[in-house]
Amino acid sequence: EAGVVQSPRYKIIEKKQPVAFWCNPISGHNTLYWYLQNLGQGPELLIRYENEEAVDDSQLPKDRFSAERLKGVDSTLKIQPAELGDSAVYLCASSRTGDNEQFFGPGTRLTVL
Amino acid sequence: AQSVTQPDIHITVSEGASLELRCNYSYGATPYLFWYVQSPGQGLQLLLKYFSGDTLVQGIKGFEAEFKRSQSSFNLRKPSVHWSDAAEYFCARDQYGGSQGNLIFGKGTKLSVKP
Numbered sequence: 001e002a003g004v005v006q007s008p009r010y011k012i013i014e015k016k017q018p019v020a021f022w023c024n025p026i027s028g029h030n031t032l033y034w035y036l037q038n039l040g041q042g043p044e045l046l047i048r049y050e051n052e053e054a055v056d057d058s059q060l061p062k063d064r065f066s067a068e069r070l071k072g073v074d075s076t077l078k079i080q081p082a083e084l085g086d087s088a089v090y091l092c093a094s095s096r097t098g099d100n101e102q103f104f105g106p107g108t109r110l111t112v113l
Numbered sequence: 114a115q116s117v118t119q120p121d122i123h124i125t126v127s128e129g130a131s132l133e134l135r136c137n138y139s140y141g142a143t144p145y146l147f148w149y150v151q152s153p154g155q156g157l158q159l160l161l162k163y164f165s166g167d168t169l170v171q172g173i174k175g176f177e178a179e180f181k182r183s184q185s186s187f188n189l190r191k192p193s194v195h196w197s198d199a200a201e202y203f204c205a206r207d208q209y210g211g212s213q214g215n216l217i218f219g220k221g222t223k224l225s226v227k228p
Binding site: 003004031033040041042043044045048056091093095099100101102103104105106107 | 117122145147149154155156157158159162164203205207208214215216218219220221
């Protein structure tokens with residue numbers, strides 16, 4: 001069984017530029033999560049999807065962050081415009097609906113210069 | 114709001130020695146508790162979880178954890194550490210309770226292993 005796939009693994013951009021991260025969850029996992037992990041910190045939830053519906057986006061900074069999961073499978077997280085403080089690792093995770101066990105991807109490390 | 118505290122930022126143990134990583138969670142209805150491990154450049158891997166029942170939980174890679182409601186703790190243990198256990202360990206609990214899946218993570222404990 002393939003794990004959660006994320007791309008790119010690394011991204012370096014200048015501030016004010018847009019950036020997008022892509023996630024492909026484990027097949028059959030209807031629940032998808034995006035987390036932000038700052039250096040030296042634990043992951044913090046940004047958004048949770050059940051199929052194509054964002055059921056919890058209360059932690060997503062909506063002025064510059066957006067996410068979509070149009071067909072209920074792959075998901076994209078976007079930042080526009082990026083700020084220096086957005087430098088972090090962005091993790092995607094998936095799980096079966098109603099199952100607390102989340103499977104994490106390797107993350108995308110974003111550096112904003 | 115729910116919270117998870119890992120008091121130790123960094124721990125160093127000798128290979129073959131025993132290990133205990135501490136985790137305290139904020140009080141709430143029966144928590145769903147987890148321990149994850151993260152190796153450099155990798156995603157998080159679930160070591161073990163506790164939902165209910167036996168308070169001593171066995172996980173992968175020889176790890177175990179004990180749920181103590183009276184102390185609001187869920188400490189991770191391993192009797193004999195291997196060099197490959199060097200990584201960062203995160204304790205987590207459910208945010209809302211039940212099976213909704215949102216997790217609150219501690220800040221992590223980095224484990225170094227001396228030869």
